[in-house]
């Protein structure tokens with residue numbers, strides 16, 4: 028008991044008491060008890076919380092960084108690995124959507140991955156396992172990946188974010204499934220204003236070169 032009260036006194040001295048009343052501190056002391064360090068942490072959290080709820084809000088750079096980091100872990104990532112792509116065709120149409128597609132020039136054999144957890148809605152084989160794949164993302168958006176060579180894609184198959192779907196096809200079919208004059212990835216976006224990895228696509232701006 029003596030030891031405990033000594034700790035409490037030590038903790039109170041170390042705290043920015045002016046920011047909080049003793050009454051407000053009491054529950055924190057009771058719940059943690061043993062270590063003055065953890066008491067300090069609790070109180071600091073309370074101070075941060077009260078700053079966030081009290082207007083006017085101050086921008087907190089630490090919180091912003093955390094948000095962006097979280098976004099990059101859970102948002103849409105670039106749908107291929109390794110190679111740097113050059114955009115070979117800006118917004119254009121396909122049979123699934125008007126002016127929502129972009130062509131990324133990539134070497135044949137480049138692994139194509141799911142940019143986000145997705146389920147295959149439809150697949151069309153243009154010949155030589157050269158596929159046009161329509162997918163539905165876990166966030167509800169629909170998109171397509173075309174000119175992907177794969178033998179393992181089927182309707183209803185689920186892919187985790189980052190899971191390899193196939194590779195950029197080498198052959199250049201020209202039929203109802205796919206029309207290609209050279210190895211590239213055709214991706215139809217959910218909409219023109221869209222963030223893919225660290226790149227922002229808008230109606231008037233598309234990045235010229237992209238690295239995963």
Ligand SMILES: [Zn+2]
Nearest residue numbers: 128129130213
């Ligand atoms: Zn295209």
